[in-house]
Amino acid sequence: MLILHCPYCGVDAEETELHAGGEAHLKRFGPHSSDEDFETYLFARENPKGVHFERWRHANGCGKWFHAARCTATLEVFGTYSAQVTTPPQAIRDAITAKRPGWSWRDVQ
Numbered sequence: 001m002l003i004l005h006c007p008y009c010g011v012d013a014e015e016t017e018l019h020a021g022g023e024a025h026l027k028r029f030g031p032h033s034s035d036e037d038f039e040t041y042l043f044a045r046e047n048p049k050g051v052h053f054e055r056w057r058h059a060n061g062c063g064k065w066f067h068a069a070r071c072t073a074t075l076e077v078f079g080t081y082s083a084q085v086t087t088p089p090q091a092i093r094d095a096i097t098a099k100r101p102g103w104s105w106r107d108v109q
């Protein structure tokens with residue numbers, strides 16, 4: 001079972017207490033963007049086998065959204081952090097690099 005640490009209330013929440021919100025760190029495009037950029041924003045998602053950044057909501061807890069970095073193949077969790085940032089914190093990226101040498105941010109695109 002997937003267990004994620006809520007960075008807001010400090011609870012280690014089981015998957016059944018959480019709601020998945022899809023890929024994190026999407027680049028948003030506004031009404032004056034090209035059709036191709038807007039289509040990419042709406043429909044294109046990463047689906048890596050390995051390190052992935054996701055949005056989760058602590059639905060049966062504090063109710064807040066947060067981000068999680070985890071491996072989709074092993075369910076290993078590298079860390080969770082606030083959803084109010086545009087890139088993963090350096091400590092999270094360092095934790096991933098320590099376990100996945102050669103990995104780099106956004107190398108899955």
Ligand SMILES: [Zn+2]
Nearest residue numbers: 006009058062
């Ligand atoms: Zn919480």
